[in-house]
Amino acid sequence: MADIALNERLAAMLSRAGIGDKKAFAELYDATKSKLFSVSLRIVRERHLAEEVLQDSFVSIWNNAAGYATAKSAPMTWMTAIVRNRSLDLVRRPRLELQDEEEFFTLNLEDESLGPQDQLVQARDKSRIEHCMKGLDGEQLQSVSLAFFQGLSHSEVAEHLGRPLGTIKTHIRRGLLRLKGCLES
Amino acid sequence: MKLNNPELISRLASEYVLGTLRGGARRRFVQLMQHDAALREAVATWEAHLTPLADLVEPIAPPRRVWNNIEARIGATAASNRSNAETNQNAAGNAISGGGFWGSLPFWRGLGVVGSTAAAILLAATLRSAPVAVVSPDPMVVAVLEDNGEARLIVEQPKSGYVMVKMVKPWNGPDDHSLELWVIPKDGAPRSIGLVSDSVDTKLIKTDMDVRLTDGTLFAVSKEPKGGSPTGAPTGAVLCKGVIARMPAKTSPPRPGQGQI
Numbered sequence: 001m002a003d004i005a006l007n008e009r010l011a012a013m014l015s016r017a018g019i020g021d022k023k024a025f026a027e028l029y030d031a032t033k034s035k036l037f038s039v040s041l042r043i044v045r046e047r048h049l050a051e052e053v054l055q056d057s058f059v060s061i062w063n064n065a066a067g068y069a070t071a072k073s074a075p076m077t078w079m080t081a082i083v084r085n086r087s088l089d090l091v092r093r094p095r096l097e098l099q100d101e102e103e104f105f106t107l108n109l110e111d112e113s114l115g116p117q118d119q120l121v122q123a124r125d126k127s128r129i130e131h132c133m134k135g136l137d138g139e140q141l142q143s144v145s146l147a148f149f150q151g152l153s154h155s156e157v158a159e160h161l162g163r164p165l166g167t168i169k170t171h172i173r174r175g176l177l178r179l180k181g182c183l184e185s
Numbered sequence: 186m187k188l189n190n191p192e193l194i195s196r197l198a199s200e201y202v203l204g205t206l207r208g209g210a211r212r213r214f215v216q217l218m219q220h221d222a223a224l225r226e227a228v229a230t231w232e233a234h235l236t237p238l239a240d241l242v243e244p245i246a247p248p249r250r251v252w253n254n255i256e257a258r259i260g261a262t263a264a265s266n267r268s269n270a271e272t273n274q275n276a277a278g279n280a281i282s283g284g285g286f287w288g289s290l291p292f293w294r295g296l297g298v299v300g301s302t303a304a305a306i307l308l309a310a311t312l313r314s315a316p317v318a319v320v321s322p323d324p325m326v327v328a329v330l331e332d333n334g335e336a337r338l339i340v341e342q343p344k345s346g347y348v349m350v351k352m353v354k355p356w357n358g359p360d361d362h363s364l365e366l367w368v369i370p371k372d373g374a375p376r377s378i379g380l381v382s383d384s385v386d387t388k389l390i391k392t393d394m395d396v397r398l399t400d401g402t403l404f405a406v407s408k409e410p411k412g413g414s415p416t417g418a419p420t421g422a423v424l425c426k427g428v429i430a431r432m433p434a435k436t437s438p439p440r441p442g443q444g445q446i
Contacts, residue, residue, distance in 0.1 A: 072229060147205045157205075
């Protein structure tokens with residue numbers, strides 16, 4: 001998301017959507033839908049729930065696009081945060097059965113073809129956070145990744161890795177501190 | 186209550202953004218954030234740090250229907266702008282077919298299904314209405330009347346004595362019948378409010394309404410012979426219907442950096 005040109009384009013689409021430009025809003029959706037759908041799907045783990053999250057998120061984005069200017073964050077960050085928060089709100093409800101990774105991918109991740117917009121989003125520079133993630137210890141990296149990408153709670157990460165809850169909490173706390181140090185350096 | 190320890194603020198914000206702050210703690214954190222600029226700033230900082238990680242996921246294209254639904258919902262937004270209503274999201278209504286409607290009132294009233302279009306319209310009306318919350322002593326009554334999930338009319342009662350019927354989607358059928366608007370109390374027979382246009386807004390003066398317009402009261406439009414129902418009760422097919430929602434609007438503007446709207 002460090003891609004300045006892309007973020008500028010997205011910001012322009014957002015501000016046009018903020019004044020009711022549906023065409024700009026449709027472009028914004030096309031440019032970001034596949035990333036955001038994937039982000040949600042990994043957390044909520046069921047296609048129909050991820051579809052619901054994406055719908056609700058984009059209706060919110062439409063209704064609040066005019067207020068985006070004050071958000072002070074990059075457009076993709078702003079939209080991703082909306083999608084992630086809605087996804088996390090959903091899994092806060094009775095925890096969905098965790099499926100075996102492999103089964104999960106077979107069941108849920110059959111893809112539809114990517115347009116050029118998607119590839120553009122995919123190609124953007126993400127080296128900084130990647131670089132910092134690589135600085136984490138093995139279990140720190142695993143714990144932080146499971147929490148972030150799969151939406152697992154502390155105890156779910158502990159269960160998944162077969163480690164005590166306290167250990168996982170420490171991994172995550174230290175992992176986040178190290179990331180912060182790296183990203184702010 | 187306010188958090189003062191910067192380290193604690195940063196730690197909570199980081200776990201909120203990471204997603205490991207859960208359940209009651211997460212809800213509480215969101216509440217605190219509403220009134221605490223330092224928390225919002227910490228969240229914004231952590232969002233800027235962590236959220237770009239999401240870029241690492243392989244994109245997966247959502248099915249086309251997602252966009253269709255979004256479009257329908259924001260289309261409803263545009264329609265509701267005309268209503269300028271201060272309402273809540275408790276709109277309800279459901280789709281049924283014409284003829285058997287009047288005989289089956291209790292059945293579908295019990296369902297309490299919230300029509301998604303109606304809910305979207307009322308939510309949008311709430312979000313898009315006056316930016317500040319206005320608590321009116323006499324809250325406006327609003328109902329979105331739907332046909333098979335598609336909004337056709339919005340009924341408003343800004344104050345007692347008259348009812349505004351706003352056209353969302355005109356019928357434009359042959360002019361050999363009349364459309365009649367009915368109000369149906371929770372436990373009673375339909376009462377006529379008057380005839381409505383099938384293509385433009387209609388204002389109906391109604392000073393002798395003996396039905397209390399409360400939550401759950403229903404509006405419906407039936408197709409009647411020219412001039413209205415000959416019997417004083419609905420005789421024809423139901424063209425659209427919707428349940429009343431009323432409540433003073435109470436919305437707060439979206440908070441920057443919160444990422445949850």
